[in-house]
Amino acid sequence: MSDSSPLPPVRLHPEAELARAALSTPLLSRAVRLARWAGPGTRVDAGGGLAEEQLPAAVELLGLSGDDAAAYASEAWRVAVDAGLVEIVDEEAGTVRAGEELELLTGGSPRDVLTVWLAALETVIADAAVPDLDDLVDALDEGGEVDFSSLGWDPQAEADFLDGVLGNLYLLTVGEDGPGDGTVPLPALAASMLVPDGMGEPTNDVLQQVSDAMMRLDDQFRVLEPVGLVDYRPVDEALMADTDEEPAATVDDTDVARYGMVRLTPLGVYGLRARLLEAGFEAPAVGDLADKGADVLLDGTARFGRFAARAETEQWLARREPLAAARELLAAARGADAGAPLRRLRCQQALSLVGAEAEPALREVLDDPELGGLARVWLSERGAAEVPAPSEDMVFWLTVDTLAAQLAAEGNSEELQALVEGLAAQHSGFFAAAWRVEHPATAEVLDAMGRLHPDKKVAKQARKAAFKARSQHAG
Numbered sequence: 071m072s073d074s075s076p077l078p079p080v081r082l083h084p085e086a087e088l089a090r091a092a093l094s095t096p097l098l099s100r101a102v103r104l105a106r107w108a109g110p111g112t113r114v115d116a117g118g119g120l121a122e123e124q125l126p127a128a129v130e131l132l133g134l135s136g137d138d139a140a141a142y143a144s145e146a147w148r149v150a151v152d153a154g155l156v157e158i159v160d161e162e163a164g165t166v167r168a169g170e171e172l173e174l175l176t177g178g179s180p181r182d183v184l185t186v187w188l189a190a191l192e193t194v195i196a197d198a199a200v201p202d203l204d205d206l207v208d209a210l211d212e213g214g215e216v217d218f219s220s221l222g223w224d225p226q227a228e229a230d231f232l233d234g235v236l237g238n239l240y241l242l243t244v245g246e247d248g249p250g251d252g253t254v255p256l257p258a259l260a261a262s263m264l265v266p267d268g269m270g271e272p273t274n275d276v277l278q279q280v281s282d283a284m285m286r287l288d289d290q291f292r293v294l295e296p297v298g299l300v301d302y303r304p305v306d307e308a309l310m311a312d313t314d315e316e317p318a319a320t321v322d323d324t325d326v327a328r329y330g331m332v333r334l335t336p337l338g339v340y341g342l343r344a345r346l347l348e349a350g351f352e353a354p355a356v357g358d359l360a361d362k363g364a365d366v367l368l369d370g371t372a373r374f375g376r377f378a379a380r381a382e383t384e385q386w387l388a389r390r391e392p393l394a395a396a397r398e399l400l401a402a403a404r405g406a407d408a409g410a411p412l413r414r415l416r417c418q419q420a421l422s423l424v425g426a427e428a429e430p431a432l433r434e435v436l437d438d439p440e441l442g443g444l445a446r447v448w449l450s451e452r453g454a455a456e457v458p459a460p461s462e463d464m465v466f467w468l469t470v471d472t473l474a475a476q477l478a479a480e481g482n483s484e485e486l487q488a489l490v491e492g493l494a495a496q497h498s499g500f501f502a503a504a505w506r507v508e509h510p511a512t513a514e515v516l517d518a519m520g521r522l523h524p525d526k527k528v529a530k531q532a533r534k535a536a537f538k539a540r541s542q543h544a545g
Contacts (some may be wrong), residue, residue: 079354079378080244080343081516083336090178092187093338095298100132100146100154101190102461104154105172106133113164121149121164145197153189184340187298194297195236198290199229231263231283232290238262239300240342243334254331256291256305260284284330291332301336303331315438360385364395364402367420368413372478383420396421396428404440406510408478415475418444422451443468467506469493474511477518487522494519494528502533505542513539 082088092098104120107128113121120128120143128143129135150156154171158164171189174182239259243252260283265272272280284305291302306328334342346353359370359382367386371379387395403417404410421428421444433449436442436458443464449457460468473493474487493500504516516536524530 077241077351078244078489079341079356079374079382081356082340085180085184086375088337088340091298092183093414095296097146097149097194097296098187098190098288101150101153101155102175103131104128104147105150108156108166108168110165112166114158114166115164116389118151118158120144130180149193152193153186178406187526188341188344191297194294198293233262234261235287236342239332239334240346243339253331255326256284256287258334259332260287268312288330298335299341301333301335303327305330337482340377358383360389364398368402368416369409371416372409372412379416379419384423387420387423392424392427393431396424396431400431400435400441411471411511412478414444414471415479421448426452458524466503467509470504470507470509470512470515473515475521477515482522484520490519490522494523501531505535505539
């Protein structure tokens with residue numbers, strides 16, 4: 071991802087709901103229990119970790135069992151320290167006390183709770199990028215330092231790779247403009263990082279890289295799930311036990327779930343957006359524009375998908391009286407710049423959400439050359455009385471404006487192609503009249519019609535009309 075262009079807007083859950091989810095995550099709830107348990111007699115080692123002799127009591131407190139119980143207790147303690155739930159009083163003596171952040175979890179705001187959770191998340195993501203502990207022990211040199219070269223592991227590269235994976239998962243999640251659970255197969259996520267754009271059939275080397283990455287990601291998502299970042303269905307253990315069957319970049323749909331499935335939780339979406347903002351990305355959220363002017367709303371939602379634009383507009387309208395909102399939207403929709411057609415389309419979509427109280431605002435612009443057409447459409451759709459018929463010039467201007475907006479919003483889409491075909495079929499003399507339309511985008515729209523229409527004869531008429539439109543404006 072590049073931080074030079076904004077990401078799609080994300081619809082966040084309410085902070086109170088997210089804070090409750092954060093408090094109920096296994097890892098943070100364990101960290102809180104350890105922080106409340108810690109007292110003057112609790113000891114830590116030189117690195118701030120829970121002292122070896124304290125681990126059995128911590129394991130018992132948390133109700134953990136199994137071979138990994140001590141490791142889970144140590145992780146929860148590390149999160150408690152890093153998130154400020156526990157404060158190390160004397161490093162030399164190894165004594166601790168409850169940290170200031172602990173009180174925020176019961177007496178603070180939802181935002182305070184989420185701030186503590188974000189600190190915990192950073193600790194877990196850093197841990198997830200570290201190799202297996204046994205491998206690290208094996209890689210210790212004579213001086214007790216980790217010899218990363220013997221592991222074939224670059225700490226920064228591994229951290230960057232995991233950040234990239236999480237960024238792609240965020241993009242795949244928020245980029246869905248409509249219903250969907252956002253679950254991503256692990257092979258697809260690994261391939262999104264390793265298969266070059268434009269590569270048709272991945273090479274065996276690339277497939278092997280994807281397989282290796284999947285195994286790393288399987289370990290990492292198992293680490294990330296307890297902090298509430300993701301819901302994760304791990305790779306089927308039978309696949310990893312069968313050395314003759316390697317996970318691949320492309321698998322049969324019926325088997326894809328066996329290779330791992332991951333989904334960002336609502337809390338995870340909140341967390342990754344916070345990390346992206348911290349890293350300098352533009353990561354908008356639905357509702358960001360609710361307190362802005364109509365000009366900012368129309369320009370901002372111009373790059374949104376249909377569902378996100380509607381959700382943003384509904385929040386904007388909820389803060390305003392219908393008539394005043396309609397007047398503000400119409401005023402912001404005017405203009406002859408390149409972005410104006412799409413602003414007017416977003417204005418039209420916003421006005422469709424406004425009730426009959428807005429009628430006076432639409433009647434006020436009936437004679438406006440830029441807004442009169444959409445005003446007539448709005449009034450007619452609501453069965454208003456005494457709606458004047460549009461002139462032929464207004465009809466053609468509105469048609470060009472609508473096509474220019476669709477072109478800006480979706481490019482050469484199937485929907486636009488269908489619209490183009492319908493126009494040419496319904497109006498036999500469309501191109502003979504359209505090139506005369508005094509609209510800044512007339513030539514561009516006619517060019518697009520020439521590209522999109524499947525009938526070569528009609529396409530040629532469109533291109534000729536575009537040439538005439540340019541000649542007219544040049545003259």
